[in-house]
Amino acid sequence: MSDEYDNNKTYQAQSSETMGGSAPTSPDMDYVRPAEIPDQELYHGHSFITKWVFCQDAKVIGVQYFLTAVFTGIVGLILSWLMRLQLGFPGAAGFMTAEHYYQFVTMHGMIMVVYFLTALFLGGFGNYLIPLMVGARDMVFPYVNMISFWMFFIAVAVLMASFFVPGGPTGAGWTLYPPQTILPGTPGAGMGILLMLVSLSLFVIGFTMGGLNYLITILQARTRGMTLMRMPLTVWGIFTATVLAMLAFPALLVSAIMMTLDKILGTSFFMPTILQAGEVLEYGGGSPILFQHLFWFFGHPEVYIVALPAFGIVSDLISVHSRKNIFGYRMMVWAIVGIGALEFLEY
Amino acid sequence: MHPGIIFFLVILGSILFHIFTPWYWTDIASNWGGMDDTITLTFWVGGGVFVAVCLFMVYCVFKFSYKEDRKAEYKPEDKRLEKILTWATTLGVIALLAPGLIIWNQYVTVPKNALEIDVMAWQWGWQYRLPGKDGKLGTTQVININDENPFGINLDDPYGKDDVMIQSDAINLKNNRPVKILLRSVDVLHNWYVPQFRAKMDAVPGVVTFYWFEPNKTGEYEVLCAEYCGVGHYAMRGTVLVQDEQEYETWLGEQETFLDLIAKQQNLVIGDTKLAKNNNLNKE
Numbered sequence: 010m011s012d013e014y015d016n017n018k019t020y021q022a023q024s025s026e027t028m029g030g031s032a033p034t035s036p037d038m039d040y041v042r043p044a045e046i047p048d049q050e051l052y053h054g055h056s057f058i059t060k061w062v063f064c065q066d067a068k069v070i071g072v073q074y075f076l077t078a079v080f081t082g083i084v085g086l087i088l089s090w091l092m093r094l095q096l097g098f099p100g101a102a103g104f105m106t107a108e109h110y111y112q113f114v115t116m117h118g119m120i121m122v123v124y125f126l127t128a129l130f131l132g133g134f135g136n137y138l139i140p141l142m143v144g145a146r147d148m149v150f151p152y153v154n155m156i157s158f159w160m161f162f163i164a165v166a167v168l169m170a171s172f173f174v175p176g177g178p179t180g181a182g183w184t185l186y187p188p189q190t191i192l193p194g195t196p197g198a199g200m201g202i203l204l205m206l207v208s209l210s211l212f213v214i215g216f217t218m219g220g221l222n223y224l225i226t227i228l229q230a231r232t233r234g235m236t237l238m239r240m241p242l243t244v245w246g247i248f249t250a251t252v253l254a255m256l257a258f259p260a261l262l263v264s265a266i267m268m269t270l271d272k273i274l275g276t277s278f279f280m281p282t283i284l285q286a287g288e289v290l291e292y293g294g295g296s297p298i299l300f301q302h303l304f305w306f307f308g309h310p311e312v313y314i315v316a317l318p319a320f321g322i323v324s325d326l327i328s329v330h331s332r333k334n335i336f337g338y339r340m341m342v343w344a345i346v347g348i349g350a351l352e353f354l355e356y
Numbered sequence: 357m358h359p360g361i362i363f364f365l366v367i368l369g370s371i372l373f374h375i376f377t378p379w380y381w382t383d384i385a386s387n388w389g390g391m392d393d394t395i396t397l398t399f400w401v402g403g404g405v406f407v408a409v410c411l412f413m414v415y416c417v418f419k420f421s422y423k424e425d426r427k428a429e430y431k432p433e434d435k436r437l438e439k440i441l442t443w444a445t446t447l448g449v450i451a452l453l454a455p456g457l458i459i460w461n462q463y464v465t466v467p468k469n470a471l472e473i474d475v476m477a478w479q480w481g482w483q484y485r486l487p488g489k490d491g492k493l494g495t496t497q498v499i500n501i502n503d504e505n506p507f508g509i510n511l512d513d514p515y516g517k518d519d520v521m522i523q524s525d526a527i528n529l530k531n532n533r534p535v536k537i538l539l540r541s542v543d544v545l546h547n548w549y550v551p552q553f554r555a556k557m558d559a560v561p562g563v564v565t566f567y568w569f570e571p572n573k574t575g576e577y578e579v580l581c582a583e584y585c586g587v588g589h590y591a592m593r594g595t596v597l598v599q600d601e602q603e604y605e606t607w608l609g610e611q612e613t614f615l616d617l618i619a620k621q622q623n624l625v626i627g628d629t630k631l632a633k634n635n636n637l638n639k640e
């Protein structure tokens with residue numbers, strides 16, 4: 010490796026320039042001083058519980074996130090089999106009523122996008138890879154990191170519980186458009202939708218804790234010599250996706266809270282004057298479009314929250330297995346950041 | 357088999373499938389050929405990039421497969437190539453986006469001679485209202501809706517009295533006459549969509565949305581609700597019959613106006629009206 014660096018002094022120097030403030034000020038860019046930080050007190054779980062259950066080690070948390078996300082992913086997968094079964098052989102399974110079909114579509118969509126992919130890429134790969142790839146000892150806030158996972162775990166538990174409440178899970182479509190979502194014409198408009206909203210809120214709260222950890226670890230805890238422009242593209246992908254998520258998820262959180270209020274307290278954030286079965290309901294003056302704005306302020310970036318870490322991982326995998334460095338690394342970094350910026354314009 | 361060959365067959369298969377697919381769009385029956393052109397352009401841009409990238413990968417798999425005495429070349433950047441790729445991508449994205457903006461502008465610019473049609477959606481069905489002799493629709497309010505006033509027309513609005521009411525999910529249109537579809541919903545989101553017209557928009561409770569099109573082929577078409585609206589969504593259908601002028605005028609003459617309805621209700625026993633209304637509601 011050191012031979013290669015020598016051949017490309019110009020490249021190294023160039024890439025350091027673009028980093029601005031975070032570049033080491035040493036005139037000799039190739040030389041990296043040995044770390045002079047004192048030994049850190051690292052987290053060590055001693056009992057089974059502190060080692061594998063309530064653990065603050067980012068690698069274990071990463072695995073926990075991974076396994077929980079894969080579990081929900083399998084539930085989502087089975088739901089998609091049931092949907093395919095109904096499409097291929099309509100009515101073959103007696104339990105596949107219209108209600109159940111819509112419920113399965115909804116749960117499949119929500120599970121795959123939020124509870125599976127987001128948790129897998131950011132929670133799973135993020136926790137496991139960030140400290141290892143940027144050379145940090147652990148996440149900067151290990152305790153918050155642990156809480157983040159358990160919030161996610163509770164969110165999944167609440168989501169799964171909605172399969173077993175009277176009326177079943179919500180069947181409002183994964184976009185949860187009001188007014189339909191909380192009106193009786195939709196399956197699971199009672200307990201089902203409430204559990205979904207509570208679960209989403211918990212997910213966002215838990216994710217915010219994790220996301221802060223990823224960002225601050227990447228910005229503050231990199232090892233000496235690991236400049237921003239030397240980070241693996243996987244970390245760049247996770248970093249940009251987390252920035253997007255930190256800006257986008259709050260919109261989902263407030264819309265979930267507002268809809269919960271509409272449902273329980275009869276407020277009219279999203280509810281205009283509505284006539285159902287010949288009766289004018291007590292709602293009035295709200296705007297269903299407002300929800301769509303909030304939802305898609307989350308929904309559009311969400312696509313890239315999921316895609317960007319995958320882009321980074323693919324880049325690194327191809328690069329490693331073809332035994333070549335990444336072509337146009339700096340351009341790739343700007344492309345990832347650019348996608349992130351453009352994504353908010355898409356909304 | 358060499359992975360490059362398998363990869364090539366995948367590319368070939370995708371193109372052949374696109375050409376010979378049995379699931380292509382229905383024949384168009386309105387002025388929105390531009391919509392189809394936009395999608396076709398998207399196919400060309402997307403398909404072109406797909407084929408180019410995949411063929412490049414096939415080439416690489418053959419050219420650079422592992423050889424014991426060959427070392428990978430170190431080439432971190434190439435300013436010129438990167439510039440070309442960036443500009444090509446930018447052009448591709450512009451080609452994907454710009455036509456959409458132009459079409460959208462046309463979509464919301466309604467021609468002056470368009471006939472306004474009030475499309476009222478509810479869980480789960482449609483009904484329609486056409487302007488009467490005065491050429492204007494009366495104003496409405498959801499609160500006003502009841503058995504005697506199914507569209508919620510404001511009773512003090514003089515324009516409303518002669519409105520033609522079609523309390524059925526079937527409506528007729530005149531061939532080659534532009535129509536402005538005014539969408540409203542009394543409960544949840546719906547979407548009045550006829551695939552052959554290549555046009556749709558959400559009906560949102562609380563607001564009136566609109567779009568326009570000009571049917572240019574006589575025949576009967578199916579209306580689909582294109583925004584998920586609850587358990588009955590799949591059954592929320594209707595029909596549109598596009599007719600030539602004469603047949604259309606005959607049909608229009610047979611329809612009931614709001615005044616007719618009020619007069620009829622004053623003459624009828626209330627129970628009978630309720631029955632008729634219920635029958636209508638139960639149809640779907």
Ligand SMILES: [Cu+2]
Nearest residue numbers: 546581585592
């Ligand atoms: Cu509908």
